[in-house]
Amino acid sequence: MSDSELVDAHVHYWRPSVNDWYPALRSRSIYRDVLPEDFPPSAGHVHVSAVSSPRSVVDEARWLDRLRGETGFPSAVIGTIDPAASWDEIEESLLAQAESPAFRGVRVFSGFDPAADTALRLFRFLAGNDWVFDLVTRPADVSSYLPAIEKSPGTTFVLEHAGWPDGEEPERFRQWRKAVASLAGFGNVDCKISGLGMALGTTDPDRLRPWVETCLELFGVDRCFFGSNFPVDSVAGTYADVIGAYRTITSAFGSEDRHKLFAANARRRYRLP
Template identity: 30%
Template sequence: MRVIDAHQHFWDLDANYLPWLADKPVSFRYGNYDALKRNYLPGDYRRDASAFELVGSVFIETEWNPVDPLGEVAWVEALRKKEGLPSVMVAQAWLDRDDAASVLEAHGHTGFVRGIRHKPKAAARPEEVVRGAPGSMGDPAFRRGFAMLALNGLSFDLQTPWWHLSEAADLAAAFPDTQIIINHTGLPSDRSSEGLNAWRGALKRAAECPNIAIKISGLGQKDRAWTVEANGQIIRDTIEIFGVARCMFASNFPVDGLVADFDTIFNGFMACVSDLPERDQQALFHDNAARIYRIQTQEGAER
């Protein structure tokens, strides 16, 4: 199976400043993440993914020093020239900041930047959602920045808990020319029957919008092994809700290395879709990422 990994990271902590890895620890859904406080570069990644035919990857911004959003782009550009990875990049930008216009324009003129990620402010629980709160997807300042994405040829990677996906649907309807990609399967952390039913309902609302796609990744649970038994139904439900053409498999490495090795996660993905037609499997592992992130494949065309 040829693979384009739709969500992965690199960092060099000796050379660059990533506050969440260099400063006081932040709250993290997998718990202790000290194991991530090491350099992770293409050689490490290729070793982790060596069992698979990795033909490309999508680098996602790493919460680099927020005062220097263009610095990460320059660093990734040098890495690409030296190592041949990543294929493309989703860069950092802060849509509600005064420099949004200049940053987005710069990203739009960079040949390998395909989109940006800005994590909107999120409530801790579904019952605490306040629509239009400062920093949220309904915040007028956020939307002013979001309106500039299509003008610069940029998509939007959205990382937010599932209880904010109705706001994402409203955003997608207001900006139908902007591709939105939900990160990490909408973060279905509550695995109770009630929690999963609510997560499915949120995904169905988002899937009504043709300009929303989703990455199946980030399915680890704190202090629990990554298994097909734990995650298989979530994977199949996501594909059923969004359809094969709008789903992509992704490793989230090295972050998801906290819960499983690369082989376990990707072999798990394969096991979950082994009964699907070969063309559907290839779409999930390769073709959809090539099309949505506009990656030039070895065949010489965007798939």
């Protein structure tokens, strides 16, 4: 499968030279303009918002729509909300973001309490509109999400960054596997295998293999797909390194399963055109 057949389920576009919507990233080397032309040819990109001033997300959505009109990318957008806002403000923000035909759901990077009434209300609102909740959590925090997921069977959840491993030591791997397995038990949770370069500091296929193969074992091929997490994963290697590692790890799979993992599943989940 060539890059042009890849649907990258997790990319970030930003243009801090013009739009300073990401203050949390200012001190990092990745805080440079990143636009569709900085990626190899692809069948699709799912942009995931990284705004750290959530009230800027509607401005970002409108910028992305203009970019989409000029370049055809992003193919789909996962926005965000301010978890500290009132429900009326959250709903208003969601509806404003949804004015874009590319809008597919949200993630909340920090400050989200899955036990709060707002969480259940959000999950039900997303379900009613066929929108996705991209789930950001670390192994130690997964258990806090389980009751809310159980109460939200109609909501589609996508676990980001393979559950965000926090170390390669055997005990950390065991804790991560247990946490991911608890999420895999819900049929409405998919797994986005992404962010491993960021989490583990490497794109070496041999070091990533246990994590990737565990996700595939627990969720199955039909509920997994790959994302580059670029430019963030550039801290560990090039774009070709990241995608190449995932391809190496899955090289023994049949062509149909590889197509699902690298294109078809993400296309279906995010309803790409």
